[in-house]
Every structure is written in structure tokens, then in C-alpha cells.
Amino acid sequence: MLIWPTVEGIVSRWFKFDESYSHGLLLLLVSVVLVARTLKRELPVPGFYPLWLVPFALALLAYGLGNILRVQALQELTVVPLLLGTLAIFLGWKQVRPFIIPVGVLFFAVPVWDYLSWTLQLITVETNRLLLGLFDIEFEVEGVFVYLIGVGTFEVAHGCSGLRYLLVGQSLAALYGELNLRLVRSRVLFFLVAVVFALLANWIRVFVIIYMGYETNMQTSLIEDHDNFGWWVFAATLVPLFFIGRKLELTRAEQANPVEAAPAAHDRLGGRKIWVGVLVTAALPVLLFILLPSSAGQIKPSPDTFDFSLDGERYAPLFRNRLSGWRPQMRNPDLVFAQTLFDRQAVTGETGPDQQLFVGVYSYEHQRHRAELVQYWNRIYDRDEWVPEQFFRVKSPSDISLQGVTLRSFSSGKRVHLAYGYYVAGLWETDQWRAKFAQVVSFFSPRTDASLIIFGVACDQCDGEAAVGELVKDAMPPLVSHVDQHFRD
Structure with a gap:
């Protein structure tokens, strides 16, 4: 049935x-x-x-x-x-x-x-x-x-x-x-x-x-x-x-x-x-x-890792998996790239980096039950720990508009500034419902992948919107190029 x-x-x-x-x-x-x-x-x-x-x-x-x-x-x-x-x-x-x-x-x-x-x-x-x-x-x-x-x-x-x-x-x-x-x-x-x-x-x-x-x-x-x-x-x-x-x-x-209606013939x-x-x-x-396409499919016990790194002359790793206690909640992705960094150029004196950076990609090779980009358990932040304070837009070098949000921690009061977008079968969306409907296109496209691509900045004394915009400008082109190359091959 x-x-x-x-x-x-x-x-x-x-x-x-x-x-x-x-x-x-x-x-x-x-x-x-x-x-x-x-x-x-x-x-x-x-x-x-x-x-x-x-x-x-x-x-x-x-x-x-x-x-x-x-x-x-x-x-x-x-x-x-x-x-x-x-x-x-x-x-x-x-x-x-x-x-x-x-x-x-x-x-x-x-x-x-x-x-x-x-x-x-x-x-x-x-x-x-x-x-x-x-x-x-x-x-x-x-x-x-x-x-x-x-x-x-x-x-x-x-x-x-x-x-x-x-x-x-x-x-x-x-x-x-x-x-x-x-x-x-x-x-x-x-x-x-x-x-x-x-x-x-x-x-x-x-x-x-x-x-x-x-x-x-x-x-x-x-x-x-x-x-x-x-x-x-x-x-x-x-x-x-x-x-x-x-x-x-x-x-x-x-x-x-009531007027008795004549019995219908x-x-x-x-x-x-x-x-x-x-x-x-x-x-x-x-x-x-x-x-109907099958909704069945195996779920990987642990996600694979993208063969990609932002380490180089400008960025250096911090070897952490969270940004001031924050990270996105993503369930059963097939491939993950998540790296916490600092900008070498922003380091002054001996006090360490003023800014902590985060770049993440959470990809699903195809959408199936309990392993899909937009689902109840997938959230940009934990609502019990974070509250949004401000929303803004961030433009990428390719003129793609990403959704920006500033979150404040209930417990520590610290703030993180995020910019993210949903990359579904080569199409960009910033709204979850539009990303859902974009999945329909994937059934008529050679690409069936869907990814959350997210950038974050944590800093005490900085313009968070400008800082996350600068990170998007530098990190997004090579990151998206790598995702495209992986799912096209």
C-alpha cells in the first residue's frame, strides 16, 4: 500500500x-x-x-x-x-x-x-x-x-x-x-x-x-x-x-x-x-x-573527507572542530570538510589571532531517508544554545548571495558571524524550502549532490559582517571548484 x-x-x-x-x-x-x-x-x-x-x-x-x-x-x-x-x-x-x-x-x-x-x-x-x-x-x-x-x-x-x-x-x-x-x-x-x-x-x-x-x-x-x-x-x-x-x-x-431536499436519483x-x-x-x-524514485539507500557509518585544505601562506589551522562552541548540526552526510583557521595576516604581537575562522562543507551524494540536506535534524545552530541577533547578506566573488547571521551564545555571550548557502545540483539557494524544491531538478540532472557550504568568524573587536565577507571572498572560489570537480568526475 x-x-x-x-x-x-x-x-x-x-x-x-x-x-x-x-x-x-x-x-x-x-x-x-x-x-x-x-x-x-x-x-x-x-x-x-x-x-x-x-x-x-x-x-x-x-x-x-x-x-x-x-x-x-x-x-x-x-x-x-x-x-x-x-x-x-x-x-x-x-x-x-x-x-x-x-x-x-x-x-x-x-x-x-x-x-x-x-x-x-x-x-x-x-x-x-x-x-x-x-x-x-x-x-x-x-x-x-x-x-x-x-x-x-x-x-x-x-x-x-x-x-x-x-x-x-x-x-x-x-x-x-x-x-x-x-x-x-x-x-x-x-x-x-x-x-x-x-x-x-x-x-x-x-x-x-x-x-x-x-x-x-x-x-x-x-x-x-x-x-x-x-x-x-x-x-x-x-x-x-x-x-x-x-x-x-x-x-x-x-x-x-429545513427545506427537505428531494432525494437524489x-x-x-x-x-x-x-x-x-x-x-x-x-x-x-x-x-x-x-x-517514484527509491528513497532507500545505505547510510555511511562515518562520512568521507574531502581531499582539500585551506592551509597555505595566508591561513593556518587551529586544530579545533568548533568555533567558540558553535558548529552546524548535520546528520549522516556522505562527505565533510570542516576546518578551523586563523588569518596569519591578522596576527599582531604575541597575543595570538584576534579572529577565529571556520569553513565547512557537508555534502550528500544523493537524497534519501535520514540522509538528506534539508531535514528536521539538520540545523545551522542549536536553538537551545544560540540565538540569532542580526541577519545580513554576503556577496561572493561570483555574485552569489549567501545568507548571513550573527549568533549569540546563551551561556557565554560570545558571538559568531556566519554566511552560508545550499548548493544543490549546481544551483545556489539560501532558503531551506527553495533548496528542497531544487532537489526536484536533480532528478533531471546528471548531478544528484546537495551540500551546505558555510563560513564563520568569531571575534571580539571586529566588524563581523565584513570579516565573514572577506573570508567568503578568499575561500569560496577554490572550495566550490573542488566540490564541482568531485561530483562531476
């Missing part, structure tokens, strides 16, 4: 009961009950509606694109549309409409919502900045950290984003609308109100915990028991939510007698025509499976 690995991955997340998708098993049971209820009420007549093969094929293409780009989220996004598309092929639009919510609620258990987490964290921090400002509390906010001066520090981490409350709130709102509301506008209004209350519950939870931490000098039990406290707050917000739902049920529009198709539909629908995933 083409989508089985994706379905298996989704279900495996449901069994992680300490994460945001632990409601998935219950939601699956509710979906099955609603589908059975709808079947009993609607008594649909199966047929073959070939026009719906078009959106079904488009969903399959999206799934295939996710496979090519190794974007698991894109594959997960298509699972529910593929289920509804299959129903539409055999039921048609009029008969499939009652099944949209019973099947569609599963979308709130598909683990693609994590991409909202960082945004929700920032919204929670800004909301609490506003609330704390109403009290006589001395505090500072930096990123997702709230510093209570002289008391302690709170981190609004992934679990504090409110994502789990949002997903449960959306699920309850969709189910309540399916069971109790008739009009689309009533369902949409109730759903939006549920979203607001779910976010509000998390904001209140985080504020109370921070405030009690301030009042008790970080001794409150809420800090350790914040999960249970959060669910009590969320349960409290359900009271006004369902009160609003009841008010919507009693509105004149909802109470008006369905042709009793012969079994042969329905079987043709079954064969065509089954053939499309099989055809896609045959055409």
Missing part, C-alpha cells in the same frame, strides 16, 4: 501520550462511529464518478512530490484528502458531503500542526509580556525566555505553545457542529470561538504559572504540575464555549424547519462499471509507486 508508511508514522505519534497527538486514537474511534452513523442515515448508493479521479490524482501527485522532496508533512497532509477523494469517486459530491466532517476530523490528529508551534510560542510570550506589564513585576523577555529579575527564568517551550489545547478544541468544535448545528455559518462561528478559547486557556495557564513563580520565589507546585493545571484551565473554558454553542442552537435560523450501475472504477482507482497509486 503506497501510503501505509505514512499512516504507520501518524499512528505511531498517537501512542506517544505525552505529545500533542495523543487524542488521535480516540478521534479515530469517534470518526468510525460518525461514519457508521452517516451510512445508516444517508444510505448512499455506490457508483462510479470518474470526474473525481482528477482531484484524487492531484492528491497522489502531491504525495509523490512529498516523497521526492522527503517532506513528510506534505505526505501526511494528503492522507485525509485521499480518503475523501476515494469516497467521492464512488459516491459523487452530493453523497460524499455528509462524510466530510466524520472523516475530516482525523485531520486534527495528523502531526503536521507542529509547524504552528513556534508561532504559538511567540504569541504566548507576547501576550504574557502584555499581561505582566499590568503588574509591578520587573522582567525581561528575550525570544521564548521570560526573565523575572532576581527570581528566575521561564522558557515558553514547545509544550507551552498551546498546540495540544488548540487541536483538542478544534476537534471538539468540529464534532459539536456536526452533531448539533445545521448551518455552515453557525459551525464556522463556533469553530472560531473554540480556537480563541483554546488559545486563551494556554495564555492564562502560562501567565498564572509565571505570576505564581514570581510570588513564591519559584517555589510553587504549579511549575512541576503545569500539565494537569493546564487541562483544568482548558476544561474551565469549555463551559462558556458550550454555552455559546447552545445559544447558536437556539437561534431562529437554526430552529427554522442514483443510477443503479452494474457491478462491471463499479469494478472498472475500483481498478482505475487502484491503478493510479500503483503507477505512482512504480514511477
